[in-house]
Amino acid sequence: MHLDKQHPRPVYLQLKDLLQQQIEQGYYFSHQQLPSERDLCQLHNLSRMTVRKALKALINDGYAYARAGKGTFVSDLAGKASKSRPGASKIPGLSDWHSTQPQYWQKLIDPLLSFDCVGTEVVISEMLAVHSLEIVASKLFPEIIKYLEQQWQAGHICLPAHNFAITTLRSQLIAMVNAASMARYNPKILLGCAPGDQHEIGLLLLALSLRRRGFQVIYMGPNLTPEEFHQIIETGQPALICLSAATEVAADSLKALASRCVAEKSVKITPNGTLETFKPWLTFGGVAFSQNPNRIAEIPGIYLGNSIEDAVNFIEHLVLPPGQSTLTTRMQPDLRQTSHA
Numbered sequence: 001m002h003l004d005k006q007h008p009r010p011v012y013l014q015l016k017d018l019l020q021q022q023i024e025q026g027y028y029f030s031h032q033q034l035p036s037e038r039d040l041c042q043l044h045n046l047s048r049m050t051v052r053k054a055l056k057a058l059i060n061d062g063y064a065y066a067r068a069g070k071g072t073f074v075s076d077l078a079g080k081a082s083k084s085r086p087g088a089s090k091i092p093g094l095s096d097w098h099s100t101q102p103q104y105w106q107k108l109i110d111p112l113l114s115f116d117c118v119g120t121e122v123v124i125s126e127m128l129a130v131h132s133l134e135i136v137a138s139k140l141f142p143e144i145i146k147y148l149e150q151q152w153q154a155g156h157i158c159l160p161a162h163n164f165a166i167t168t169l170r171s172q173l174i175a176m177v178n179a180a181s182m183a184r185y186n187p188k189i190l191l192g193c194a195p196g197d198q199h200e201i202g203l204l205l206l207a208l209s210l211r212r213r214g215f216q217v218i219y220m221g222p223n224l225t226p227e228e229f230h231q232i233i234e235t236g237q238p239a240l241i242c243l244s245a246a247t248e249v250a251a252d253s254l255k256a257l258a259s260r261c262v263a264e265k266s267v268k269i270t271p272n273g274t275l276e277t278f279k280p281w282l283t284f285g286g287v288a289f290s291q292n293p294n295r296i297a298e299i300p301g302i303y304l305g306n307s308i309e310d311a312v313n314f315i316e317h318l319v320l321p322p323g324q325s326t327l328t329t330r331m332q333p334d335l336r337q338t339s340h341a
Helices: 011-024 037-042 048-060 080-085 095-115 117-130 133-153 157-180 201-212 226-236 248-263 287-291 293-298 309-321
Strands: 064-067 072-074 188-193 216-218 240-244 266-269 275-278 281-285
Touching: 011 048, 011 064, 011 248, 037 048, 037 275, 048 064, 048 072, 048 095, 095 117, 095 133, 117 157, 133 157, 133 201, 157 201, 157 275, 188 226, 188 309, 201 216, 201 240, 240 248, 240 309, 248 281, 248 287, 248 293, 281 287, 281 309
Parallel strands: 188 216, 188 240, 240 281
Antiparallel strands: 064 072, 266 275
């Protein structure tokens, strides 16, 4: 949103609308500090008085509150979140999560930023004792990671602290993925980041969700090379492939890899010893496509949507026969013999 100083609507209300929009869209979270008056003045080329009026209007509407000598912070958005997202109240434990989020935010961020490994383990254990693994992994971790990225980019935390925190949370996610059980006869899903892409947090969350649904997940993580990719397809024979890209460069690599995958045929040996060609479903996702939807049409595959929940539901729809659950479904011999890409 651009602030137009020639517009009839006062500039301070335009700034208030901008901050409110960012809060409602999740750019800022409950009890997170908003940019200072000085930062907002420099960012939008405004006077201190204009910025103060905007923040006061935001506070009056219940979106923020002030702490003497500290700054302006986002209000507890639990009530607004439940009203603005129709499905929010249907997620088990979500209302409890919102009410305790600020407490856990601070309890977890403090040991992360002070390089306290043991303290971090203790807080995460406490959270898992109160909330489900899905709530902790899919709600708390991504929000804290986003917050840490913002704080580092703003110069509020140092790079070593940022890297330690991200690496620690990534390690926790990997441990959760490895601990999740899988059903032996459920479809195999191959997950990997595009060549050169190191951003695997979203892919880890997808791997965790799929394993919790009983799928056999072949998780290859960041920077999947073309050679590894084709060896895994030939040997592992996955029912579905999901590639992820977080940057424009990674999206280009993903496009090249997907195009090559579509052009080639894979061969498998059937139980009676004959050779058959097969094509797994080819799907993709990632920040590169949610931020630039125009790139979706360039990829010769199926886009899984902008959320982990959408991706999991889409994958289940693609590889499972109608009406069957991942916990009971056995692979059918002809499940992957037709090209779907």
